[in-house]
Amino acid sequence: MQVVLLTAGEGTRMRPLTESLPKPMLPVADRPLVAHGADAAVDAGASELILVVGYEAEAVREYFGEEYRGVPVEYAVQEEQLGTAHAVKCASEHLDGQFVVLNGDDLYDRESVDALLSTDGPAVGTYRVDDPTSYGVFEVEDGVVTGIVEKPTDPPTDLVNVGAYRFPAEAREWLDVPMSERGEHEITDVLSKVIAERSVTTVEVERWLGCGRPWELLEANEWKLGELDRDVRGDVHEDADLRGPVVVEEGATVDAGVVIEGPALVRSGAEVGPNAYVRGATLLAEDTHVGNSVEIKNSVVMEGTHVPHLSYVGDSVLGRDVNFGAGTKVANLRHDGESVRFTVKGERVSTGRRKFGVVAGDGVKTGINTSLNPGVRLSAGATTNPGESVTRDR
Secondary structure: OEEEEEOOOOOHHHOOOOOOOOHHHOEEOOEEHHHHHHHHHHHOOOOEEEEEEOOOHHHHHHHHOOEEOOEEEEEEEOOOOOOHHHHHHHOHHHOOOOEEEEEOOEEEOHHHHHHHHHOOOOEEEEEEOOOHHHOEEEEEEOOEEEEEEEOOOOOOOOEEEEEEEEEOHHHHHHOOOOOOOOOOOOHHHHHHHHHHHOOOEEEEOOOEEEOOOHHHHHHHHHHHHOOOOOEEOOEEOOOOEEEOOEEEOOOOEEOOOOEEEOOEEEOOOOEEOOOOEEEOOEEEOOOOEEEEOOEEEOOEEOOOOEEEEOOEEEOOEEOOOOEEOOOOEEOOEOOOOOOOEEEEOOEEEEOOOOEOOOEEOOOOEEOOOOEEOOOOEEOOOOEOOOOOEEOOOO
16 A cells, blocks of 8 residues: 655744754654654555655655665655645656555554555544534544535534545546635545545544644654653763653763653763753754753753753753753743743744743754743744843744
């Protein structure tokens, strides 16, 4: 079974983290976001992976190569992002027979992907939510899909669309659908044609996360880091204290006085300590440095980033090659107890999280004793002055 992974989008809602990196390549535990879907597909018996690439395509090609875990990889280029049906159409020359389509920026539990690949005939992944009004919602009778309604005020079911489809071979000829009102060629219009022509069954997904905004990247890491088993292969000082499911990869260094409470992943080339405290679901990516008397809590710290001295980072995402000056403190809790808000595509929206710190793009540098308010967004290359209190996006 061929599996198409959609990875071409710009990921504008994930800015500033995607200013030079495609969203599907953002780190989730020990691999990029899209690799979790690819691994689930390979484990389920995929015969070939077809990755639709566009924005910053080289990062995807470099990671997957021509073969991934023994499975051939093909690439289809979507030069202009004109919707999901258009993305699959770009891959159509590679398709031969039935095929599965997965969103490259969503996480699915592996058992559900296996069920989708092993079911007979056309199928869709569904997920139950308390409030379906913000999703595409399936109409279902006796396990057979009869329709799909976008963002209904009166949902027919609580089964929402998670961007996981098994299409019949004929669907390759049905990909040329009209542009929707929002200016995209929608895969759901292709699905409607399949529903009209074939019996489409449901595969209920046990766990799913659409990862479109920075706090959802935190949630994705909380999920996948929570699946870790303890594995310590790096250089750990005898006076360090590792508690629970902590992974220290070969080539990583944990110095004296460090306390790490899992789930946590310290990747190769990372240096922690002395006297640092790492807790919560925290990823310290390759070649990061967390130094003396630094506390990192429930955060994603991306490749090459340094937090060297006397700093606190909580519930935050730090991009690549960030440097926090000594004494930089991240505030991650509003005094009024309300959910922290964050800027997405120019609009302040609720993260739904009582605790959320900052999002720093690649190359951000803070001066010593900088204070950063909850929900502050620092664009790539932004700087702060020594002693500055930053209350607004920069």
